[in-house]
Amino acid sequence: MEKKVMQTYLYDFYGELLTEHQRGVYEDFVLNDLSLSEIAQEAGISRQGVHDLVRRCDKVLEGYEERLHLLERFLKIKEKIARIQALTGGCRADGAMAEIAAISNEILEEL
Amino acid sequence: MEKKVMQTYLYDFYGELLTEHQRGVYEDFVLNDLSLSEIAQEAGISRQGVHDLVRRCDKVLEGYEERLHLLERFLKIKEKIARIQALTGGCRADGAMAEIAAISNEILEEL
Numbered sequence: 001m002e003k004k005v006m007q008t009y010l011y012d013f014y015g016e017l018l019t020e021h022q023r024g025v026y027e028d029f030v031l032n033d034l035s036l037s038e039i040a041q042e043a044g045i046s047r048q049g050v051h052d053l054v055r056r057c058d059k060v061l062e063g064y065e066e067r068l069h070l071l072e073r074f075l076k077i078k079e080k081i082a083r084i085q086a087l088t089g090g091c092r093a094d095g096a097m098a099e100i101a102a103i104s105n106e107i108l109e110e111l
Numbered sequence: 112m113e114k115k116v117m118q119t120y121l122y123d124f125y126g127e128l129l130t131e132h133q134r135g136v137y138e139d140f141v142l143n144d145l146s147l148s149e150i151a152q153e154a155g156i157s158r159q160g161v162h163d164l165v166r167r168c169d170k171v172l173e174g175y176e177e178r179l180h181l182l183e184r185f186l187k188i189k190e191k192i193a194r195i196q197a198l199t200g201g202c203r204a205d206g207a208m209a210e211i212a213a214i215s216n217e218i219l220e221e222l
Contacts, residue, residue: 016179073185073221080218084211088211089207096198100195103195107192110184
């Protein structure tokens with residue numbers, strides 16, 4: 001998995017366990033894709049300071065995943081739902097299969 | 112949801128964030144269904160001490176769920192997978208629908 005995608009997932013799962021300050025900087029870097037220099041200027045800290053803070057957040061978030069494995073559980077489910085959805089063949093017309101397609105779609109949007 | 116069921120879920124999700132001592136006592140109470148007195152005797156602390164410790168663990172685990180809502184997300188998915196499974200009608204015989212039944216079964220066993 002690409003690093004930013006994994007960071008986005010980890011943040012989505014455990015971001016609330018970071019401090020508000022950490023969240024602000026991490027969101028700017030990972031979700032809003034700002035550069036270290038842009039964030040440094042905005043937050044009034046050094047570029048190195050931002051870099052260290054992002055690395056520290058990575059470690060904290062990875063640490064929670066290492067202990068809880070909840071993202072891993074989600075991703076396994078997501079894979080299976082994608083398989084279910086593929087099996088419905090995008091069918092929208094007939095009874096049960098159409099409803100299964102709709103529900104699996106809904107789940108994938110939530111995950 | 113029944114209290115012990117909820118405690119079991121919360122422990123399954125966030126139990127790794129308790130201390131080893133907390134986990135031991137909480138498991139005895141919630142998973143192994145021992146009485147406060149039995150646990151007190153085994154752990155060499157007072158019955159009231161066990162009671163307070165279990166309550167404290169409840170608060171810690173509930174606190175994580177209040178911040179992360181990961182159990183809530185899981186339970187919503189679980190409900191939808193159960194609906195998918197119901198739609199397959201327990202069918203095991205024909206192609207796509209049979210595979211959907213098998214996969215949804217697998218997911219439900221994991222959740």
